[in-house]
Amino acid sequence: MVGPDVSASPLAGRTVFFPPMNEAGVQAISAAFRSVGIDARPMPPSDEETLLLGGRFSSGEECLPQKVTLGDTLKLLVHGEIAPEKMALFMPSSNGPCRFGQYGPYMKMVLEEIGYGDVMLVSPTCADGYSGVGEHADELVRTAWRAMVAGDLLQKLLLRVRPYETEKGAADRAFQEALGMLCRAVEVQGEKKGEKLARIVASLRKGRELLLGVPSDFSSRRPLIGVVGEIFCRLNAFSNDDVVRNVEEAGGECWISDVTEWVWYTNADHHRELRRHGKTLSLEMLGATLKWHFQRKDEHALLEVFGADFRGYEEPHDIREVMELARPYLAPEGTLGEMLLSVGKSVYLYRKGADGILDINPFSCMNGIVSEAVYPRLSRDCDGLPIRVLYFDGTRVDRRYELEIFMELVREYSSRKRMRRITPGGGGAAAEAGA
Numbered sequence: 151m152v153g154p155d156v157s158a159s160p161l162a163g164r165t166v167f168f169p170p171m172n173e174a175g176v177q178a179i180s181a182a183f184r185s186v187g188i189d190a191r192p193m194p195p196s197d198e199e200t201l202l203l204g205g206r207f208s209s210g211e212e213c214l215p216q217k218v219t220l221g222d223t224l225k226l227l228v229h230g231e232i233a234p235e236k237m238a239l240f241m242p243s244s245n246g247p248c249r250f251g252q253y254g255p256y257m258k259m260v261l262e263e264i265g266y267g268d269v270m271l272v273s274p275t276c277a278d279g280y281s282g283v284g285e286h287a288d289e290l291v292r293t294a295w296r297a298m299v300a301g302d303l304l305q306k307l308l309l310r311v312r313p314y315e316t317e318k319g320a321a322d323r324a325f326q327e328a329l330g331m332l333c334r335a336v337e338v339q340g341e342k343k344g345e346k347l348a349r350i351v352a353s354l355r356k357g358r359e360l361l362l363g364v365p366s367d368f369s370s371r372r373p374l375i376g377v378v379g380e381i382f383c384r385l386n387a388f389s390n391d392d393v394v395r396n397v398e399e400a401g402g403e404c405w406i407s408d409v410t411e412w413v414w415y416t417n418a419d420h421h422r423e424l425r426r427h428g429k430t431l432s433l434e435m436l437g438a439t440l441k442w443h444f445q446r447k448d449e450h451a452l453l454e455v456f457g458a459d460f461r462g463y464e465e466p467h468d469i470r471e472v473m474e475l476a477r478p479y480l481a482p483e484g485t486l487g488e489m490l491l492s493v494g495k496s497v498y499l500y501r502k503g504a505d506g507i508l509d510i511n512p513f514s515c516m517n518g519i520v521s522e523a524v525y526p527r528l529s530r531d532c533d534g535l536p537i538r539v540l541y542f543d544g545t546r547v548d549r550r551y552e553l554e555i556f557m558e559l560v561r562e563y564s565s566r567k568r569m570r571r572i573t574p575g576g577g578g579a580a581a582e583a584g585a
């Protein structure tokens with residue numbers, strides 16, 4: 151099969167690196183880029199050197215995700231793993247309310263100052279028609295969306311199964327195998343959109359079987375902890391000291407807000423902005439609505455693979471439902487970003503029978519600070535649902551004691567809660583699969 155010709159792409163001859171937000175997402179999206187002939191891969195895992203290098207070229211005022219991304223980039227460059235003129239860095243941009251929009255320009259400035267100015271920053275946006283990724287942009291955007299949703303679904307199933315595994319490490323091994331199969335399906339070049347979807351669906355079916363085949367015991371349900379907060383910090387295990395695994399070790403099960411949620415939110419925000427500027431009847435609105443429609447269609451096709459596995463764990467049908475649930479505490483018209491989603495999703499999770507909420511943020515993140523201010527009232531309105539905000543700045547701190555106290559509160563709440571939780575088929579996914 152002849153691969154796509156990318157010689158005219160601004161990325162020709164470069165490798166695009168993705169900051170390691172969440173493992174499934176960055177691996178799947180890298181594969182989507184490869185499917186249109188662009189060499190792409192996730193950054194190697196972050197470590198102490200990441201913080202050392204990131205800290206050396208930061209003033210201390212920056213948010214942790216910026217420091218981690220800068221440190222990981224420099225690690226590749228100082229060790230000569232790639233020449234600056236061969237490297238591109240995926241750096242989403244935003245006009246949002248906080249420092250996020252400054253990450254790209256800041257990164258560029260630092261790289262230029264220390265002699266790595268040839269590194270290209272890729273910040274594709276729909277506003278420029280994704281021109282930064284060349285002529286295969288439409289195909290790439292569709293494949294990347296499917297890859298991201300599929301990665302999120304595998305991750306969701308992993309979190310459903312892993313706390314109940316009876317053979318330590320089996321769920322992680324199954325997940326890695328499933329993710330590898332997904333990436334191999336996504337990266338195939340030269341396929342029509344329908345063929346690509348069918349291939350991804352087939353790989354997800356196999357991945358699902360692997361995860362449901364993990365030896366597990368669902369006879370005693372663990373308390374369910376909703377994990378919300380700033381997107382990078384809550385999804386990047388290095389930045390949050392692997393909080394999900396720590397909750398699992400403390401006896402809980404986690405339901406983490408995924409990357410797809412953020413994409414739905416940006417879609418809703420785009421619609422809101424168009425209406426605000428009187429463009430309700432415009433070509434731009436038509437384009438945004440069609441995009442929403444096709445994304446929903448793809449999501450349904452991929453979700454279908456999982457049958458009733460996520461019974462009781464359904465994501466909101468429409469992200470605007472989450473935004474409305476935040477309304478008593480934060481007005482969706484005047485509040486932007488993760489704080490709105492964290493607060494609304496906390497109420498949503500309460501109604502789904504969650505036993506506690508952890509809100510994960512970088513130290514000094516305005517999202518966490520605002521959410522923390524409204525949580526006492528939200529908790530009172532939700533029968534005293536335990537909510538804890540955790541901040542991370544890259545310093546390694548033993549949080550086991552803190553988590554144990556939180557889990558005690560969770561168990562107490564669980565014993566008296568009004569909102570009952572529905573679980574898949576009583577025995578759980580493994581039982582349904584006959585494991």
Ligand code: SF4
Binds near residue numbers: 213215515516
């Ligand atoms: S969301 Fe928080 S961590 Fe991210 S840039 Fe804004 S303030 Fe910083």
